[in-house]
Amino acid sequence: MFVTRFAPSPTGLLHLGHAFAALSARAAGGRFLVRIEDIDNARSRSAFERAIFEDLAWLGLDWERPVLRQSERFGAYSDALGLLRARGLLYPCFCTRKEIADEVARSAEAPQGPEGPLYPGTCRLLPPDERNRRMAREAAFAWRLDSSDASRQVGALSFTERGASPDGGSGKIIVRTGLLGDVVLARKETPTSYHLAVVVDDAFQGVNLVTRGNDLFSATHLQRLLQALLGLPEPQYAHHRLILDEAGQKFSKRDRAETLRSLRESGVTPSQIRTRLGF
Numbered sequence: 001m002f003v004t005r006f007a008p009s010p011t012g013l014l015h016l017g018h019a020f021a022a023l024s025a026r027a028a029g030g031r032f033l034v035r036i037e038d039i040d041n042a043r044s045r046s047a048f049e050r051a052i053f054e055d056l057a058w059l060g061l062d063w064e065r066p067v068l069r070q071s072e073r074f075g076a077y078s079d080a081l082g083l084l085r086a087r088g089l090l091y092p093c094f095c096t097r098k099e100i101a102d103e104v105a106r107s108a109e110a111p112q113g114p115e116g117p118l119y120p121g122t123c124r125l126l127p128p129d130e131r132n133r134r135m136a137r138e139a140a141f142a143w144r145l146d147s148s149d150a151s152r153q154v155g156a157l158s159f160t161e162r163g164a165s166p167d168g169g170s171g172k173i174i175v176r177t178g179l180l181g182d183v184v185l186a187r188k189e190t191p192t193s194y195h196l197a198v199v200v201d202d203a204f205q206g207v208n209l210v211t212r213g214n215d216l217f218s219a220t221h222l223q224r225l226l227q228a229l230l231g232l233p234e235p236q237y238a239h240h241r242l243i244l245d246e247a248g249q250k251f252s253k254r255d256r257a258e259t260l261r262s263l264r265e266s267g268v269t270p271s272q273i274r275t276r277l278g279f
Helices: 016-027 046-058 074-086 097-106 128-136 147-154 194-205 214-230 260-265 270-277
Strands: 003-006 031-036 090-093 142-145 158-164 170-174 184-187 209-213 236-240
Touching: 003 016, 003 194, 003 209, 016 046, 016 209, 016 236, 016 260, 016 270, 031 046, 031 194, 046 260, 074 090, 074 142, 074 184, 074 194, 074 214, 090 128, 147 214, 158 214, 184 194, 194 214, 209 214, 214 236
Parallel strands: 003 031, 158 236, 209 236
Antiparallel strands: 090 142, 142 184, 158 170
């Protein structure tokens, strides 16, 4: 039996893209979960969480209770981070965003990822005593994954894509373990990142089919690497098309005209939404 999930962040109202994602997860059959990804304490709002549940119920969806909230699971993420640190796979990064941008601009051979330049690895080269000295001074830092070392430890990986993938493949997709480089997995003030939290929670909840947009295909390569490093089970994946606006752009929470609330208030019915989205 498939276990799928819809995992919005309560930082705005749901729009048509969210509706398509939720309906796609539900259409897989089996168990359907809703997860609230609220690790962004500065932007998450309880009013938006309530709106999420109202909109999903209006669409005719039902889901298992209780709902998991990531803000209640920082301990689990910290434990996973500790396992990676114990294997020597993390290093503290003290670079500011401006310092990283300046370093990339100076280098003609800056590593590139699917969305632009990757972190150039500046702090990976710091001697251990220098790292300890800066941390002792309580300097702000982030924990980055040493992607090269991680790749060597796990070897070749793949994941199963149900249907056609955004890069034209299907079935077994070979993981490009360094695709996103040395990503941030936690910051001093926040003990997790999206990538770490999502693999820990998918395993905890028994999610075995991850349905999500094509824009997260690159993230799947990194998350499959984290699953292997942490000894977590491997789900299958189904990356679906994105719902675009009239300008050909994917919907944003800033686009109030196409939120489910505004559509509902204008008289649009759930049946019309489903038909518009192909369900």
